[in-house]
Amino acid sequence: MGELANCPRCNALFVKSVKSICDACYKKEEDAYDLVYKFISKKKNRTSSIDEVVEATGVEKDLVLKFVKEKRLRAGDFPNLTYDCEKCGAPIQEGKICSSCASGIQNDLEREKNIEEVQQKTSRDRSHTYYSVGNFKGKS
Numbered sequence: 104m105g106e107l108a109n110c111p112r113c114n115a116l117f118v119k120s121v122k123s124i125c126d127a128c129y130k131k132e133e134d135a136y137d138l139v140y141k142f143i144s145k146k147k148n149r150t151s152s153i154d155e156v157v158e159a160t161g162v163e164k165d166l167v168l169k170f171v172k173e174k175r176l177r178a179g180d181f182p183n184l185t186y187d188c189e190k191c192g193a194p195i196q197e198g199k200i201c202s203s204c205a206s207g208i209q210n211d212l213e214r215e216k217n218i219e220e221v222q223q224k225t226s227r228d229r230s231h232t233y234y235s236v237g238n239f240k241g242k243s
């Protein structure tokens with residue numbers, strides 16, 4: 104037997120199964136997908152942007168984004184279904200940030216790690232000095 108849960112979209116109680124949302128919402132999403140797909144698969148609409156799709160179909164932008172992120176609307180077929188990289192705003196079609204930001208973050212993380220290691224080392228060395236200076240100020 105399935106486990107009862109609240110639908111994250113409409114808050115209705117439903118039996119959780121393979122789907123993470125209730126049947127009504129699932130059906131709504133499928134209808135929305137059909138609408139979006141019918142629109143975008145027309146030859147003249149293939150190069151529409153997400154905003155144009157939202158305007159033409161009336162489907163929520165979040166939902167269209169979800170279809171793109173789930174790769175139900177494939178980048179190869181619809182080159183302009185892009186959304187903004189969370190860091191630099193470059194158009195992307197998967198993940199949250201673009202590949203150049205992703206490699207930048209990797210570098211940043213490594214740099215931060217190095218800085219932290221150096222800081223830990225120096226603060227250990229200096230901790231005695233800091234302590235006595237603080238003490239001195241406290242007394243005066």
Ligand SMILES: [Zn+2]
Pocket residue numbers: 110111112113114115124125126127128129
């Ligand atoms: Zn629901």
Ligand SMILES: [Zn+2]
Pocket residue numbers: 188189190191192193200201202203204205
């Ligand atoms: Zn970026």
